[in-house]
Amino acid sequence: MSATIDQLVNREYQYGFSTDIESDTLPPGLSEDTVRFISAKKNEPEWLLEWRLKAYRRWLTMKEPHWPNVTYPPIDYQASSYYSAPKSVKPLGSLDEVDPKLLETYAKLGISLNEQKRLSGVAVDAVFDSVSVGTTFREELAKEGIIFCSFSEAVREHGDLVRQYLGSVIPYSDNFFAALNSAVFSDGSFCYIPKGVRCPMELSTYFRINQETTGQFERTLIVADEGSYVSYLEGCTAPKRDTNQLHAAVVEIVALDNATVKYSTVQNWYAGDENGLGGIYNFVTKRGKAMKNSKISWTQVETGSAITWKYPSVILQGDNSVGEFYSVAVASKMQQADTGTKMIHIGRNTKSNIVSKGISAMKGQNSYRGKVHILPKAEGARNYTQCDSMLVGNECGAHTFPYIEVQNNSAILEHEASTSKIGEDQIFYLKQRGLDAEQAVSMIVSGFCKEVFKELPMEFALEAQQLLGITLEGSVG
Amino acid sequence: MLEIRDLHASVDGTPILKGITLTVNAGEVHAVMGPNGSGKSTLAQVLAGHPAYEITGGEMLYNGENLAEMDAEVRAQQGVFLAFQYPVEIPGVSNAYFLRAAYNAKRKAQGLDEVDPMEFLDLVEEQLKLVDMDPAMLHRSVNAGFSGGEKKRNEILQMAVLTPSLAILDETDSGLDIDALRIVANGVNALKRPENATILVTHYQRLLNYIVPDYVHVLAGGRIVKSGGKELALELEARGYDWLLEAVA
Ligand SMILES: Nc1ncnc2c1ncn2[C@@H]1O[C@H](COP(=O)(O)OP(=O)(O)O)[C@@H](O)[C@H]1O
Ligand SMILES: [Mg+2]
Numbered sequence: 001m002s003a004t005i006d007q008l009v010n011r012e013y014q015y016g017f018s019t020d021i022e023s024d025t026l027p028p029g030l031s032e033d034t035v036r037f038i039s040a041k042k043n044e045p046e047w048l049l050e051w052r053l054k055a056y057r058r059w060l061t062m063k064e065p066h067w068p069n070v071t072y073p074p075i076d077y078q079a080s081s082y083y084s085a086p087k088s089v090k091p092l093g094s095l096d097e098v099d100p101k102l103l104e105t106y107a108k109l110g111i112s113l114n115e116q117k118r119l120s121g122v123a124v125d126a127v128f129d130s131v132s133v134g135t136t137f138r139e140e141l142a143k144e145g146i147i148f149c150s151f152s153e154a155v156r157e158h159g160d161l162v163r164q165y166l167g168s169v170i171p172y173s174d175n176f177f178a179a180l181n182s183a184v185f186s187d188g189s190f191c192y193i194p195k196g197v198r199c200p201m202e203l204s205t206y207f208r209i210n211q212e213t214t215g216q217f218e219r220t221l222i223v224a225d226e227g228s229y230v231s232y233l234e235g236c237t238a239p240k241r242d243t244n245q246l247h248a249a250v251v252e253i254v255a256l257d258n259a260t261v262k263y264s265t266v267q268n269w270y271a272g273d274e275n276g277l278g279g280i281y282n283f284v285t286k287r288g289k290a291m292k293n294s295k296i297s298w299t300q301v302e303t304g305s306a307i308t309w310k311y312p313s314v315i316l317q318g319d320n321s322v323g324e325f326y327s328v329a330v331a332s333k334m335q336q337a338d339t340g341t342k343m344i345h346i347g348r349n350t351k352s353n354i355v356s357k358g359i360s361a362m363k364g365q366n367s368y369r370g371k372v373h374i375l376p377k378a379e380g381a382r383n384y385t386q387c388d389s390m391l392v393g394n395e396c397g398a399h400t401f402p403y404i405e406v407q408n409n410s411a412i413l414e415h416e417a418s419t420s421k422i423g424e425d426q427i428f429y430l431k432q433r434g435l436d437a438e439q440a441v442s443m444i445v446s447g448f449c450k451e452v453f454k455e456l457p458m459e460f461a462l463e464a465q466q467l468l469g470i471t472l473e474g475s476v477g
Numbered sequence: 478m479l480e481i482r483d484l485h486a487s488v489d490g491t492p493i494l495k496g497i498t499l500t501v502n503a504g505e506v507h508a509v510m511g512p513n514g515s516g517k518s519t520l521a522q523v524l525a526g527h528p529a530y531e532i533t534g535g536e537m538l539y540n541g542e543n544l545a546e547m548d549a550e551v552r553a554q555q556g557v558f559l560a561f562q563y564p565v566e567i568p569g570v571s572n573a574y575f576l577r578a579a580y581n582a583k584r585k586a587q588g589l590d591e592v593d594p595m596e597f598l599d600l601v602e603e604q605l606k607l608v609d610m611d612p613a614m615l616h617r618s619v620n621a622g623f624s625g626g627e628k629k630r631n632e633i634l635q636m637a638v639l640t641p642s643l644a645i646l647d648e649t650d651s652g653l654d655i656d657a658l659r660i661v662a663n664g665v666n667a668l669k670r671p672e673n674a675t676i677l678v679t680h681y682q683r684l685l686n687y688i689v690p691d692y693v694h695v696l697a698g699g700r701i702v703k704s705g706g707k708e709l710a711l712e713l714e715a716r717g718y719d720w721l722l723e724a725v726a
Contacts, residue, residue, distance in 0.1 A: 424527075424529060426567060428525075428526075428527050428549060428565075431548070431549040432526075432549055432550075432552075432553050432558075432559050432561075433553055433578075433639070434550055434554045434579050434582035434583045434639070435579060435582050436548075437550075439582070443575070444570070446570070447567055447568055447569025447570035449569070450569035450570075
């Protein structure tokens with residue numbers, strides 16, 4: 001039985017190719033000069049350079065966190081390159097000018113940057129190594145007053161907005177990796193939805209690491225003004241390489257009064273091989289701040305990376321605000337995932353909902369780490385946490401680290417947890433009904449992840465299902 | 478249809494079946510009875526192809542083909558159906574989706590087109606009546622949170638949808654109240670065809686009041702110690718198994 005399951009979870013990585021393109025790549029190394037170089041390269045205003053330098057100096061005083069349940073050899077931060085951009089990418093270039101090689105790369109990844117060819121209404125900001133290659137549907141979105149562009153462009157064109165919100169949810173001093181990102185972030189996406197506007201299409205950022213020695217440090221800032229709505233998608237892939245590459249991203253979300261932000265990720269960075277060779281080290285800080293009556297919902301399907309360290313969180317600042325976290329995390333081969341969420345209840349009648357599904361296979365180690373903190377003023381706060389683990393085979397592991405801190409007695413918290421094993425009996429039952437082993441495993445896994453998949457936008461759900469090699473439940477489901 | 482000759486099987490190195498010989502022809506109903514632990518479920522699982530059991534001797538021919546060489550799913554696609562003594566739960570997978578996937582797997586194996594969800598719903602609604610099951614059950618996860626009786630009825634529903642040639646029912650009567658027993662038995666009787674055969678595994682006689690067997694076999698210690706007609710079941714009911722066990726000891 002395990003042989004078939006192993007084959008299923010050990011599929012060839014589909015996005016492991018690399019693009020041969022001429023790039024401007026900074027030699028490896030990190031110093032104040034590196035920070036200045038990046039900032040100058042982007043023609044940044046003085047305030048941003050200062051902010052980066054403060055972050056860098058702070059970072060120098062900080063220690064890499066070692067509390068996650070993962071092990072890896074020490075990272076040499078001087079060995080990475082902190083900037084790499086294809087030579088052909090021009091600042092503010094229109095989509096028509098994008099290098100065909102890059103278009104081809106994205107096409108191979110299933111992302112069309114040609115607006116006419118896109119059937120579905122999804123706007124894309126495509127980030128290649130350190131720069132944004134292009135953003136689609138900008139004019140259409142601009143009609144609604146929506147700003148959707150690369151971070152670099154936002155700094156130039158909408159400096160006041162960026163300055164107002166950058167670091168307002170995740171200060172540069174937040175943690176080791178956030179400080180590093182704040183110092184050297186290269187690009188990313190920026191999005192602003194004006195008051196009362198419902199964004200008419202899904203917005204997405206597609207991150208691609210290409211260069212061998214480059215780290216990727218992108219930064220995304222989403223501001224949803226009062227009463228607005230946006231659904232945001234994030235995808236990521238990288239070539240297959242024998243060395244480990246560093247990825248330290250930051251995503252900040254601000255949901256003002258009565259706004260709703262849904263942020264969905266399918267994370268599929270290269271995971272390394274079954275002996276643990278290569279793969280991305282994925283250290284990500286994601287957090288949203290929810291004001292009065294607003295809602296922030298994180299949905300993630302984490303299938304890639306050699307190491308994942310990621311806790312998309314919500315600060316429930318305003319009364320009646322809602323925070324959600326839906327997660328499927330797969331650790332197969334030699335992957336190690338330490339992921340979960342933090343829900344910080346500050347306002348009254350705040351609600352949070354956590355559904356975590358961890359799948360461990362082969363020699364994968366999967367840890368759920370979650371914190372629910374009810375502060376003294378959070379009268380009537382509620383949290384529901386459900387945390388399920390599934391083991392496939394005998395050499396993998398599942399671990400849970402739930403932390404709860406309650407400082408207001410009116411809070412109601414519920415926690416449910418389970419661990420199951422894909423059993424021979426389950427597979428045999430399905431085979432006895434005529435399904436082959438692959439269909440059987442797919443069905444069991446898809447059933448296990450159902451509550452999370454149903455939170456994903458349709459397109460993404462299909463991608464996620466494919467990723468796990470599983471079939472979507474039909475309409476009768 | 479089925480010919481079992483001197484079948485030996487073990488699990489984790491422990492021999493359980495120690496020489497079973499049994500012939501089942503189309504149109505027949507065979508009851509396999511015997512005390513707990515005598516190997517009845519093992520026989521059923523071995524016929525269906527559970528990978529935990531190792532066949533250490535003898536053979537099983539199904540329509541002339543060697544069953545042992547067929548994967549469990551191939552046996553199923555070719556009409557071998559096992560109603561499990563302990564049906565397995567598959568959380569998050571709706572019963573309707575599961576049933577249709579099973580139905581289509583069989584159709585595909587026969588070179589037929591798959592049916593879409595709407596067509597399938599029409600088809601399954603007919604079968605639901607047979608086992609007096611609430612259509613809402615279709616939308617619940619497979620067996621998850623089902624009562625014992627609901628699980629057993631769900632097995633018969635699957636049987637009705639999949640129309641097997643050889644149905645093996647492992648203790649489908651256990652845990653059923655008298656009404657549920659009658660429903661299940663009526664379902665099984667309604668599915669009887671001259672070209673199909675049924676093996677009823679049970680250690681109670683009472684199911685045999687509703688489904689009348691052509692042959693009754695008594696399994697003890699991994700062997701068939703006595704075979705007979707339907708009267709044998711009544712005799713077992715009256716006298717228990719001990720006299721038989723003593724006779725072979
Ligand atoms: N995994 C196993 N390892 C060892 N013995 C087993 C195992 N599974 C079943 N058995 C034994 O096989 C015998 C037959 O079991 P079973 O076929 O379930 O009996 P029945 O269905 O007639 O009650 C029992 O003695 C049982 O304890
Ligand atoms: Mg039994």
